[in-house]
Amino acid sequence: MTTTPNSARAAKDVEKDASMRKQKAMMAAHYDRLTSAPETGEKVCDTFVPGNLNELIRCFDLVNNLPEVNAIQSGLRRLSGGYVMEAEKIGHSEDVCTYVKSDIGMMAKGNLAPNGKPFPVPDVLLLSYTGCFTFMKWFELLREQYKCETIMLHTPYMGDGKITPNMIEYMVKQLKDEVIPKLEKISGVKFDIDRLREYLKQSAKAEDDLVHVLQTAKNKPSPIDSYFGGIYYIGPIFGAFRGTDDAVDYYRFLREEVDQRLAEGKGPVTPDGDMGSERYRLVVEGPPNYTNFRQFWKMFYEEGAVVVASSYTKVGGVYDFGFRHDPDKPLETLAEYCLNVYTNRSLPMRIDMLLNYLDEYQADGLLINSIKSCNSFSAGQLLMMREIEKRSGKPAAFVESDLVDPRYFSAANIKNRLESYFQMIEQKRANSRAVA
Amino acid sequence: MQTFVGIDLGSTTTKAVILDENREVLGRGITNSRSNYGTAARVAGEEAKVDGRFTLFRRALTEGGTLRGHVGDFMGALERAFRLEQFLEQLDDLERTCESQFKGGKFAALESQVRDALGEVCKRLRDEAPEMYAPGANRKSDFFRDIAGSRYHVHAEDVSRDAMLPYELLLNLYDKSIIEVENRPPSAGLSDKFLRALARVLAEDPTFGAEAEDVKATIESTLDLELEECYLIGTGYGRVTLPFSHEHIRSEILCHGLGAHMMYPNTRTVLDIGGQDTKGIQVDPKGIVTNFQMNDRCAAGCGRYLGYIADEMNMGLHELGPMAMKSDRPVRINSTCTVFAGAELRDRLALGEKREDILAGLHRAIILRAISIISRSGGVTDEFTFTGGVAKNEAAVRELDKVVRENYGDVTININPDSIYTGALGASEFARRAYIGGARPEARA
Numbered sequence: 001m002t003t004t005p006n007s008a009r010a011a012k013d014v015e016k017d018a019s020m021r022k023q024k025a026m027m028a029a030h031y032d033r034l035t036s037a038p039e040t041g042e043k044v045c046d047t048f049v050p051g052n053l054n055e056l057i058r059c060f061d062l063v064n065n066l067p068e069v070n071a072i073q074s075g076l077r078r079l080s081g082g083y084v085m086e087a088e089k090i091g092h093s094e095d096v097c098t099y100v101k102s103d104i105g106m107m108a109k110g111n112l113a114p115n116g117k118p119f120p121v122p123d124v125l126l127l128s129y130t131g132c133f134t135f136m137k138w139f140e141l142l143r144e145q146y147k148c149e150t151i152m153l154h155t156p157y158m159g160d161g162k163i164t165p166n167m168i169e170y171m172v173k174q175l176k177d178e179v180i181p182k183l184e185k186i187s188g189v190k191f192d193i194d195r196l197r198e199y200l201k202q203s204a205k206a207e208d209d210l211v212h213v214l215q216t217a218k219n220k221p222s223p224i225d226s227y228f229g230g231i232y233y234i235g236p237i238f239g240a241f242r243g244t245d246d247a248v249d250y251y252r253f254l255r256e257e258v259d260q261r262l263a264e265g266k267g268p269v270t271p272d273g274d275m276g277s278e279r280y281r282l283v284v285e286g287p288p289n290y291t292n293f294r295q296f297w298k299m300f301y302e303e304g305a306v307v308v309a310s311s312y313t314k315v316g317g318v319y320d321f322g323f324r325h326d327p328d329k330p331l332e333t334l335a336e337y338c339l340n341v342y343t344n345r346s347l348p349m350r351i352d353m354l355l356n357y358l359d360e361y362q363a364d365g366l367l368i369n370s371i372k373s374c375n376s377f378s379a380g381q382l383l384m385m386r387e388i389e390k391r392s393g394k395p396a397a398f399v400e401s402d403l404v405d406p407r408y409f410s411a412a413n414i415k416n417r418l419e420s421y422f423q424m425i426e427q428k429r430a431n432s433r434a435v436a
Numbered sequence: 437m438q439t440f441v442g443i444d445l446g447s448t449t450t451k452a453v454i455l456d457e458n459r460e461v462l463g464r465g466i467t468n469s470r471s472n473y474g475t476a477a478r479v480a481g482e483e484a485k486v487d488g489r490f491t492l493f494r495r496a497l498t499e500g501g502t503l504r505g506h507v508g509d510f511m512g513a514l515e516r517a518f519r520l521e522q523f524l525e526q527l528d529d530l531e532r533t534c535e536s537q538f539k540g541g542k543f544a545a546l547e548s549q550v551r552d553a554l555g556e557v558c559k560r561l562r563d564e565a566p567e568m569y570a571p572g573a574n575r576k577s578d579f580f581r582d583i584a585g586s587r588y589h590v591h592a593e594d595v596s597r598d599a600m601l602p603y604e605l606l607l608n609l610y611d612k613s614i615i616e617v618e619n620r621p622p623s624a625g626l627s628d629k630f631l632r633a634l635a636r637v638l639a640e641d642p643t644f645g646a647e648a649e650d651v652k653a654t655i656e657s658t659l660d661l662e663l664e665e666c667y668l669i670g671t672g673y674g675r676v677t678l679p680f681s682h683e684h685i686r687s688e689i690l691c692h693g694l695g696a697h698m699m700y701p702n703t704r705t706v707l708d709i710g711g712q713d714t715k716g717i718q719v720d721p722k723g724i725v726t727n728f729q730m731n732d733r734c735a736a737g738c739g740r741y742l743g744y745i746a747d748e749m750n751m752g753l754h755e756l757g758p759m760a761m762k763s764d765r766p767v768r769i770n771s772t773c774t775v776f777a778g779a780e781l782r783d784r785l786a787l788g789e790k791r792e793d794i795l796a797g798l799h800r801a802i803i804l805r806a807i808s809i810i811s812r813s814g815g816v817t818d819e820f821t822f823t824g825g826v827a828k829n830e831a832a833v834r835e836l837d838k839v840v841r842e843n844y845g846d847v848t849i850n851i852n853p854d855s856i857y858t859g860a861l862g863a864s865e866f867a868r869r870a871y872i873g874g875a876r877p878e879a880r881a
Contacts, residue, residue, distance in 0.1 A: 382812055389727065398812070400732045413732060420687035424725045427690060431724055 014271045014294075019254040020232055026250065028115065030240050034065055035117035043187055046122040046142065049316050051129035051155060051338030055199035055243040055325065056179070060187035064240045065122060067138065071102040073114050075290030075404030083109065084405050097134045097373045098405040100141070107145060121146050124186045126179070128153040131344040132376040151182050155338045161349050163339050171335035197327040199243035204324040209251035210237055211319050213258050217308040218361050221278035223261035225268040227307035228297040231288065238316030243325075270301045279304030280425055283357045285311045285350075285384070286369040286377050291406035299415050303422050307367075309357035311350065314342040318353075343376040350380075351387050358392050364425045366396040367418075372408050395428055397421035438666045440871060441484070442863025443477050444688065445469060445674030448711035448739060448825065450476035452484035453860040454663075455868055462663075463488030464857050468579060468618070473674030475619045482621040488663065489630065490515060496658045502650045510637070510644055510651070512571070517633035519578075520569040524562060525629065526580045526617060531558045533613040546601065553599045553606060557591045581618050585610070627659045667871040669863040673712070683875060686866050688859050689717055689728045695862030696821040697723025700850040704817035707806055707836070708858065709826035711739040716810035718817070723862075729813035736774045737805035739825045745798055748778045749791065756795055760831035763796035770801075777801065796831060803835040807843065816840055819848040823858040827851050 016024075037044050045062040047053070049069065057064050074080040083105025084098055090108060092101050106112070111119045125139045125148060136152070143150050153174050156167050180191050213233055217226045224230070233254065241247035261267075267275040271294050282300075284307045289296050300307065314320070318340045326333040342350070354366060366388050370378050385396045399417050402408035439462060440455040450473070452465040465483025469476045490511065497507050534554055538547050561584065567573065568583065592606040634655055638648050670678040671691040678685065696706040697719055706717040712735040718727040731738065746753045767789055769780055777798060784794045810816055820840060826832050833851060840847055852858070 385727075386814065395726060397727075398729060410732065413730075416687070417728075417730065420689040420725075420728065423687045423690050424728075427724050431722060 015269055015273045017257060017269050019250070019257050022250060022253060023232060023235055026236060026241065026246055027239075031113045031115045034063055034120060035113050035115060037063060037120040043123040044120045045124050045126050045183075046139075047126040048129055048132075048135050049238050050131065050341040050343065051317065052238070052242075053126065053128050053153075053179075053334055053338075054240065055196055055203060056175075056183070056334060057126065058199055058243055059191060059195050060183045060189045062123070062183070062187055065119065066239060067103045067142070068099050069239055070106065070113070070119070071099040071404050072290050074102050074106060076293060077114065078291065078406075079106075080291060080404035081406040084407075095373065097138075098403050100134060100138045102404045103138070104141060122148055124148060124183070125150045126153075126183075127151065128155070128179075128338055129341055129344070130155050131157055131341060134375070149182065149186055151179055153179050153338070155341075155344060158339060158345050158349060161346050163336060167339060168332050168335045171338065172331045175331050175334065193330055196330045200325040200327040200330055200333060202245065202248050203243045204326070206237055206242065206247040206251040207319050207324050209255040210234070212255055213251070214309070214313065214320075216258050216262050217306075219262060220281075220362065221265070221267045222281065222306050222308050223258050223266055223268065225270070225275075225297075225301075225307050226313060227284045227288065227310040228270075228293070228300070229268050230307070230310055230313040234313050234316060268301075268306060270297065272298070272301070275301045275304070275306070277304055278306050280365075280422055281306055281308045281361065281363045283307070283309045283354055283361065283363045283366050284369060285354060285366060285381065287312050287315070287371050287374065287403055288369060289401040289409050290404050291402075292409045292411065295411060296401070296409075296414070299418050303419070305418075305422060308361040308363050311342050311354065314353075317341055318345075320353075347380045347384060351384050351391075354384070354388055355392055358388070358394055363394070364429075365394045365421070366392075367421065368396065368398045370398060370400045372400065372402045373405065374403060395421070395424050397424070437661060437663055438871075439488070439663050440864050440867040441481060441665055441668040442691070442860040442865070442867055443480060443668065443670045443672075443678075444691065444857070444859035444863060445473045445477060445670060445672035445678065446710055446825075446859075447673050447713075449856070450480040450672070450674070451857050451860040452477070452480035453857050453864040454484045454488045455861075455864040459865070459868065461861065461864075462491050464854065464860070466578075466856065468581065469674065472619065473677045475621075476674070477670065477678060478621045479619070485663065486518070486626065489626075489659070490518075492658045492661060493655055496654045497651070500650070500654055502647055502654055503644060506643060513637045513641055513644075514633055516569045516571065517636045518630060520565055521629045521633045521636070523565055523569070523580065523583065527558060527561055527565070527584065529620065530584065530610075530613060530617050531555070533616050534609040537609055537612050546605070549599060549601055550605060550609070553592075553595050553601055554609065556595045556599075557588060557606065560591045560595075561587055579618070581614055585614065630655065630659060667867040667875060667877055669867040669870065671859050671863045683870070684877070686863055688713075689715060689730075690725050691859040691862030691866065692823060693717045693719040693725040693728075693862065694723045694865055695858035695860070696823055696850075698861055698865060699852045699855075699858065700819055700821050702819045702848075703821040703850065705810065705813075705815070705820045706858075707810055707820070707822050708824040709738060709802070709806060709822075709832070710824040714738055714806050714809050716806070716813035718814045727813050729809050731805075731809060734773070736777070737802045741774045741777070741802065742798075742826070742829070744774050744778060745781065745795075748781055749795075757799075757829035757831040759792050760795035760799050761792075761834065763790070763792040765790075765793050766796035766800055767793045768800075769794070769797040796835075799829070799831040800835045800839075802826070802832060803839050806836070807839050816844040816847055819850055820844075821850040821852075821855075821858075823852070823855040825856055827855045 042063050044065055045057050046065045046067060049066055054064055074083055080102040083102040086105035086108050087101035113119050125142055127135060127139050139150060184191055214226055216223050236247045236250050267278055282305055317337050323340055368381050368385055370381050389396045399414050438457045442453045444451045446469060448469055450467050450469045454462040456462045463484040464487050465480040467476055467479040467483060494507060494511050497503055503510050588610050593603055596603040596606050638644055644651060669684055669686050671686050671688045675685045692706055692708045696703045703719060708715045713730055714737055715728060715730045717725055720726050742756055743753055746756055767784055769777060781794055822836060837849055
């Protein structure tokens with residue numbers, strides 16, 4: 001896509017934190033490293049965001065490439081619509097996850113990274129999270145395309161609401177018997193557990209800072225938006241940077257930036273600058289829409305609505321309740337991380353988590369953005385909503401869109417529902433004032 | 437007198453409700469939404485004011501003990517006479533507006549013939565007007581466009597044939613003028629129109645003659661009463677285009693919830709089927725919305741769906757319900773996609789199925805879709821209030837009743853004859869509350 005002078009101006013006008021600019025530079029460097037792999041000889045491992053094993057991957061000098069993040073990039077850059085249609089032309093049904101179709105369509109149209117250069121052919125596909133069955137099918141398609149080695153680490157679902165020693169043992173066994181030997185073979189690098197420990201130590205540092213940042217939203221006003229802004233904050237840790245010095249630096253920098261905003265009593269930064277006064281505090285469940293990301297966000301900040309906590313920012317892994325990567329139990333900690341992923345939690349666990357957010361973050365209510373093509377998230381959301389309404393007594397609302405298929409974003413409809421919801425909160429407040 | 441106005445700008449019609457200081461409905465007005473919501477809001481608002489005057493007349497006559505036992509008859513006669521006056525005034529306006537289109541173009545050569553033909557058409561319309569507003573006369577619609585339009589076409593065809601003029605020329609005149617005419621609010625000379633209508637009633641009906649002076653005095657003093665519009669709230673699809681600010685706007689979901697609560701205070705679940713929306717709303721004992729769901733991405737199963745079906749079957753929208761009621765063996769229509777339903781309909785007709793059975797099936801399909809939306813919002817809780825234009829359709833009501841009972845057992849289903857005004861009613865109450873809470877209207881541009 002050529003950049004028109006108009007869009008260039010629009011892009012320039014968008015307000016960004018220094019941390020956002022830093023992250024942009026990190027991402028650009030990563031894409032350059034990925035796309036120059038054929039020249040540098042670095043080997044590439046495609047893997048998914050939830051429960052990714054970035055520390056382990058790095059032990060084998062592999063560069064990680066995340067197909068969902070590529071689909072998100074395509075969505076934000078308004079390319080995914082064409083890719084999705086291309087995939088449908090090839091024969092993928094309308095109901096298939098649009099991340100998958102964006103990826104397949106992108107491959108069919110030259111497989112270009114955001115820097116305009118082709119993505120490298122991966123040396124290995126590593127599936128470390130199995131709570132989303134689509135991921136398995138996705139990698140089957142990629143294996144067909146790339147004819148490369150595939151490794152699967154089976155992560156048991158937390159159906160009973162807890163992690164048992166058996167689960168950890170089962171996963172560690174797979175790591176020892178299957179994952180590590182294969183990665184050694186593919187990379188030609190001998191596994192060094194002390195190297196893993198070092199990376200895990202770095203991960204925990206960045207994780208501490210991320211949790212601190214996300215929890216600043218407990219303040220009134222919140223200095224951050226934990227959904228729209230939160231997506232930027234989770235980028236490096238759930239992407240290619242966890243366990244790196246870059247991630248440690250980034251999260252330290254972000255923490256200072258957010259603490260500064262907090263000290264100044266400022267609200268979140270939006271694409272239109274500092275947000276006005278905070279009128280509604282929301283907890284949001286479900287992924288965002290990426291094709292109309294700013295338009296969607298604007299519907300919130302224009303009304304003074306801040307998202308103080310979201311489940312989507314836990315899609316890579318959940319740190320709120322104390323989990324940190326632990327260098328003293330290197331393989332066990334990787335297993336625990338994968339098991340803890342938000343969508344690997346049973347519905348009652350998700351309900352408890354969202355209720356906890358509503359309470360701890362003093363939110364006015366729960367909003368669900370239900371994604372047409374994502375079963376991992378969408379199944380059970382209505383039930384969750386009812387239960388949360390019942391137990392919290394706070395109002396909930398439901399909007400629908402899609403991840404990266406622009407055909408499923410109906411702006412007027414979503415705006416109508418959001419406005420109704422904000423007024424519903426207002427009405428409830430007025431009523432409790434009257435009662436008091 | 438302080439009044440509070442609610443306006444619901446729907447995709448098909450615009451409704452206005454005026455509430456008085458005692459939270460009672462003073463007047464209701466409805467008009468086509470057209471493409472211009474600003475005009476529609478003005479016209480519906482003026483209609484509600486007219487209706488409000490009738491309410492005030494009725495109250496004053498009842499309180500004053502005038503026309504004891506005949507107030508209802510008198511008000512009926514006065515309203516018919518007023519509507520006739522209004523019709524005649526709009527007809528004059530139509531004639532003038534049509535004449536203003538003559539200049540040049542295709543009319544140049546035929547101007548005097550067209551003028552005569554138009555005059556003749558309007559004369560015929562004027563002559564038959566009193567009959568249309570006679571007691572018991574059945575008017576298809578209350579909108580000038582509908583009433584005048586259908587008769588204009590009939591007369592224009594006859595007149596143009598006799599005058600050897602192209603029929604299209606007269607039709608074209610009408611089409612070019614009607615929007616302009618209906619966009620002019622009926623406010624000008626309102627008092628005069630009431631007084632003319634009053635004179636007509638008193639002259640034509642000797643029953644009221646004995647108390648003529650008292651009646652006249654009561655009407656005149658009521659006309660002098662100033663109605664102060666304290667606050668206005670707009671809602672509905674066109675709300676964002678209204679010429680007033682954010683503070684004067686409420687979501688239609690909240691307005692429908694509150695309006696249904698005002699009509700039936702025990703309401704807990706509301707179903708509203710409008711032109712392009714189906715909404716399932718749950719409200720608490722105070723009328724506060726606790727949850728809602730609405731159709732997403734597709735408006736099949738809404739009012740417009742019925743409009744499309746009516747077109748497919750070459751029928752009027754208001755004829756669908758009565759025909760479906762004749763069915764005792766509804767056909768199963770599986771599709772809730774409007775376009776597919778049209779195809780299925782033609783298919784069924786070709787197979788020889790009866791029209792009433794097909795229509796009954798279509799009404800059931802709409803209700804099944806609505807029930808699915810309600811389920812998502814939390815199901816049906818007693819009492820259940822059905823609102824919106826589709827609530828006027830008896831076949832839809834019959835199917836709803838059946839489906840609700842099948843799924844939720846014995847539930848009280850409320851349908852108000854004024855259910856189309858539910859959103860506007862809720863909006864007017866929001867206006868009243870805002871005013872009481874200290875809100876004041878900003879100066880309008």
